Amino acid sequence: MADNVTRRDVLKTAAATGAALAVPRMVFAESAPVMKIGVIGCGGRGSGAVADHLAANPTAVLHAMADVFPDRLAGSHDNLKKALKDRIKVADDMKFTGFDAYKKLLKTDVDLVILATPPGFRPWHLEAAVDAGKHIFMEKPVAVDGYGIQKVIEASEKAKAKGLGIVAGTQRRHDLAYNEVIKRVHDGQIGDIVEMSCYWNQGGLWMNPRQPNWSDMEWQLRNWLYFTWLSGDHIVEQHIHNIDVCLWAKGSHPVKATALGGRQTRVDPAYGHIYDHFAVEYTFADGSRMHSYCRQQDGTPSNVSERINGTKGVATSEDFGNVPIQIMGSNPFKWESSRKRPNPYMLEHLDLYNSIVAGKPLNEGRQVAESTMTAILGRLAAYSGQEITWEQAMATKRTMPEDWSFGHLPVPAVALPGSYKVE
Numbered sequence: 041m042a043d044n045v046t047r048r049d050v051l052k053t054a055a056a057t058g059a060a061l062a063v064p065r066m067v068f069a070e071s072a073p074v075m076k077i078g079v080i081g082c083g084g085r086g087s088g089a090v091a092d093h094l095a096a097n098p099t100a101v102l103h104a105m106a107d108v109f110p111d112r113l114a115g116s117h118d119n120l121k122k123a124l125k126d127r128i129k130v131a132d133d134m135k136f137t138g139f140d141a142y143k144k145l146l147k148t149d150v151d152l153v154i155l156a157t158p159p160g161f162r163p164w165h166l167e168a169a170v171d172a173g174k175h176i177f178m179e180k181p182v183a184v185d186g187y188g189i190q191k192v193i194e195a196s197e198k199a200k201a202k203g204l205g206i207v208a209g210t211q212r213r214h215d216l217a218y219n220e221v222i223k224r225v226h227d228g229q230i231g232d233i234v235e236m237s238c239y240w241n242q243g244g245l246w247m248n249p250r251q252p253n254w255s256d257m258e259w260q261l262r263n264w265l266y267f268t269w270l271s272g273d274h275i276v277e278q279h280i281h282n283i284d285v286c287l288w289a290k291g292s293h294p295v296k297a298t299a300l301g302g303r304q305t306r307v308d309p310a311y312g313h314i315y316d317h318f319a320v321e322y323t324f325a326d327g328s329r330m331h332s333y334c335r336q337q338d339g340t341p342s343n344v345s346e347r348i349n350g351t352k353g354v355a356t357s358e359d360f361g362n363v364p365i366q367i368m369g370s371n372p373f374k375w376e377s378s379r380k381r382p383n384p385y386m387l388e389h390l391d392l393y394n395s396i397v398a399g400k401p402l403n404e405g406r407q408v409a410e411s412t413m414t415a416i417l418g419r420l421a422a423y424s425g426q427e428i429t430w431e432q433a434m435a436t437k438r439t440m441p442e443d444w445s446f447g448h449l450p451v452p453a454v455a456l457p458g459s460y461k462v463e
């Protein structure tokens with residue numbers, strides 16, 4: 041938790057790679073040893089997470105980089121170097137490319153690694169990082185099927201036994217305003233939770249048109265959002281953030297789901313085979329429900345929020361009169377917009393770093409695995425049109441191809457409810 045950060049006089053510094061940076065006052069000796077970090081997956085978020093980590097941890101330098109594509113690695117390195125200068129110390133022989141780049145990076149002497157590839161690869165990268173004895177920051181989501189989730193849970197348990205830290209990129213869990221509201225929910229200030237709703241509705245995202253020299257694999261990797269084996273579909277890739285907040289409030293995961301979904305506006309094969317909307321009804325063991333809605337359709341309004349309905353009140357992150365997070369009911373609370381609210385993308389790294397220094401490394405592996413699994417469960421219910429249980433979803437097979445190479449890779453058909461098989 042980052043609750044003590046408000047006392048730490050967070051200083052604003054320049055923005056780098058699009059991330060608003062904030063450097064906390066040092067809480068450790070000036071002579072603290074240099075912490076070497078590495079990044080696997082040097083795209084938008086991998087680069088942003090490097091900047092966020094360096095902002096949170098003044099002892100850190102970026103020491104090694106890995107990406108499947110040389111151009112992505114080079115672009116990320118140049119941008120980071122321009123913004124963060126001597127904090128970026130990546131020698132040429134510490135830049136690794138190709139599918140096995142992660143293995144090469146993990147053989148170096150980095151202390152902490154950032155995992156920020158498309159989530160399909162995360163279970164393998166996490167497992168290898170834990171085996172190599174590295175502390176880990178991993179982006180959400182952390183898998184795309186039950187097979188991958190089980191791998192993540194096993195690796196997270198192993199990390200715990202080895203004293204390695206794992207923090208996940210579900211940054212709302214480190215946001216001060218969210219923490220204040222969820223603490224009040226856990227203290228019973230809205231009574232018993234009877235229903236939750238969550239939303240990630242927005243327009244479409246980027247797409248890279250296929251180039252004549254790209255193999256199927258290269259095309260899919262450069263458009264990973266649109267292939268379920270890489271992204272998990274947008275309910276997993278994006279809406280996991282809101283599902284995660286509800287699971288945090290509730291303190292458990294659902295036991296089953298039914299859902300609707302489809303692909304109406306984004307039908308061109310350039311957008312792979314994923315859906316563009318989902319609506320899911322989840323049921324928890326106590327019979328309470330969670331309703332989840334997500335959409336990526338151009339020309340439609342945005343709503344990215346959660347609403348937790350209790351017997352004595354409502355906790356919500358919907359925007360009421362510019363108050364982004366509040367509780368309404370018999371115990372009202374408002375997060376005052378004038379209060380300091382440091383960037384949660386930085387706080388998650390600060391919390392990880394402080395926990396390592398304190399010798400009590402955080403381990404968010406199981407928590408983010410369960411939120412990812414909940415999103416996968418919703419996808420499977422929508423794809424199949426059937427009620428799907430947690431156990432059925434957990435038992436789903438590996439969707440990652442066996443062969444990681446640049447070659448032929450057919451695109452699965454768009455899932456058709458009524459005939460799609462959950463296996």
Ligand SMILES: NC(=O)c1ccc[n+]([C@@H]2O[C@H](COP(=O)([O-])OP(=O)(O)OC[C@H]3O[C@@H](n4cnc5c(N)ncnc54)[C@H](O)[C@@H]3O)[C@@H](O)[C@H]2O)c1
Pocket residue numbers: 080081082083084085086106107108109112113138139141142156157158159161179180181209210211261277278
């Ligand atoms: N927490 C957040 O708010 C947030 C925001 C954006 C993205 N993300 C997550 O971060 C992750 C990355 O997203 P992004 O927006 O940076 O995507 P991106 O496409 O910008 O970057 C992904 C990078 O991974 C590389 N890559 C792909 N497969 C690889 C492999 N097998 N080995 C090594 N490198 C590989 C790609 O070449 C690319 O450079 C995703 O899981 C995404 O969901 C989280």
